[in-house]
Amino acid sequence: MTRGPGGDQGEFLLANDLPESGSSSPTSARSSIARRGTMFLPLSGSRRYEHPGDAHPLQRRRRDEMPRTWLTDRFELDVPLVGAPMAGVSDGRLAAAVSAAGGLGMFGVPPTASPSWIAEQAAVAAGSGRPYGIGLMAWALPDNPAHVDAVLAARPSLVSVSYGDYAGYVKPLREAGITVATQAGTTEEALAAERAGVDVVVARGGEGGGHGRDDVATLPLLQSVLDAVGIPVLAAGGIATARGLAAVLAAGAEGAWAGTAFLGCAEATVSEPARQRILSTGETGTAYGRVFDVAQRLAWPPEYGGRALRNAFFDRWHGRETELASDEAASAELAAAFRERDFDTACIYAGQAVGLVRRQRTAADVVAGFTDADRLLSRFSAT
Numbered sequence: 001m002t003r004g005p006g007g008d009q010g011e012f013l014l015a016n017d018l019p020e021s022g023s024s025s026p027t028s029a030r031s032s033i034a035r036r037g038t039m040f041l042p043l044s045g046s047r048r049y050e051h052p053g054d055a056h057p058l059q060r061r062r063r064d065e066m067p068r069t070w071l072t073d074r075f076e077l078d079v080p081l082v083g084a085p086m087a088g089v090s091d092g093r094l095a096a097a098v099s100a101a102g103g104l105g106m107f108g109v110p111p112t113a114s115p116s117w118i119a120e121q122a123a124v125a126a127g128s129g130r131p132y133g134i135g136l137m138a139w140a141l142p143d144n145p146a147h148v149d150a151v152l153a154a155r156p157s158l159v160s161v162s163y164g165d166y167a168g169y170v171k172p173l174r175e176a177g178i179t180v181a182t183q184a185g186t187t188e189e190a191l192a193a194e195r196a197g198v199d200v201v202v203a204r205g206g207e208g209g210g211h212g213r214d215d216v217a218t219l220p221l222l223q224s225v226l227d228a229v230g231i232p233v234l235a236a237g238g239i240a241t242a243r244g245l246a247a248v249l250a251a252g253a254e255g256a257w258a259g260t261a262f263l264g265c266a267e268a269t270v271s272e273p274a275r276q277r278i279l280s281t282g283e284t285g286t287a288y289g290r291v292f293d294v295a296q297r298l299a300w301p302p303e304y305g306g307r308a309l310r311n312a313f314f315d316r317w318h319g320r321e322t323e324l325a326s327d328e329a330a331s332a333e334l335a336a337a338f339r340e341r342d343f344d345t346a347c348i349y350a351g352q353a354v355g356l357v358r359r360q361r362t363a364a365d366v367v368a369g370f371t372d373a374d375r376l377l378s379r380f381s382a383t
Contacts (some may be wrong), residue, residue, distance in 0.1 A: 148169060
């Protein structure tokens with residue numbers, strides 16, 4: 001099936017010299033910045049890396065002063081930031097670029113991907129020499145068991161498996177020494193993830209692009225999940241700049257999980273017409289629903305709709321999904337629009353932060369922009 005560009009922040013939806021998964025106790029999992037006499041510490045004890053495009057002394061100083069969290073310590077990152085595994089947008093090239101810049105890059109695995117494609121993209125992502133991650137869609141795995149085998153063979157540092165019955169995949173991934181994350185759109189989902197044994201839960205608010213729940217916004221969800229679980233928590237949904245990163249770090253998250261921020265990147269697998277559409281869309285230009293999944297006959301669980309750029313096809317069929325499910329002409333129309341790159345009909349998945357993506361940048365530029373979170377947080381540091 002054809003998938004829309006913009007991918008899925010939750011699948012939207014890897015350097016294994018890291019500590020074994022599950023080695024941290026619940027009481028030590030929270031970093032010093034989380035809810036307890038907040039103290040923002042420099043990353044003075046972490047191994048440092050030099051990258052060809054990372055020579056600016058101001059950027060290096062800011063990265064050295066970024067808050068130290070569970071995320072930065074576990075993966076030896078410069079910035080507490082994960083590039084979301086956006087299937088159809090984030091392949092190995094974008095993942096490698098985010099990781100090389102000091103974050104943790106991920107790529108998402110589409111349901112139609114072959115095991116060889118996963119291996120190829122994993123090799124590209126690993127080329128940065130830094131940790132990287134892979135995102136899997138749980139609902140698609142029963143029909144694609146080779147996806148899990150390919151991921152286990154690649155041995156990424158992080159695997160996100162979300163949206164469907166993911167619990168059975170947690171143990172084999174962790175036994176392979178891989179850190180396991182899942183995305184949660186409600187506090188109950190976060191608690192279920194903790195019971196399933198994941199290492200870290202992503203509190204993903206309804207502002208996020210691609211697939212996920214639209215039940216709770218990011219900040220209310222993050223506050224509730226932080227109070228409810230004892231495992232590390234990352235925040236996702238609407239985080240595209242240093243201000244968003246600073247906000248969720250101050251709340252107690254161990255870092256941010258960002259997808260839409262990278263949609264305009266040169267390394268993203270986005271066509272030029274789609275990129276221009278992304279760059280010209282404002283903050284109110286997205287819509288959430290199941291129209292594009294129904295039209296493509298995709299088997300996404302119905303509770304996980306998708307947020308995409310609003311267009312004429314969505315407006316025509318929103319609220320008429322039952323009728324759309326049997327309309328073969330509409331399905332063919334959407335397939336043709338993807339081929340022709342007609343985005344008045346074809347979908348581009350993106351979150352509400354798309355209005356903050358105003359020009360094409362490199363992944364390194366985007367990651368560097370997030371480092372200003374340290375300056376924002378330091379306004380409240382003791383002198």
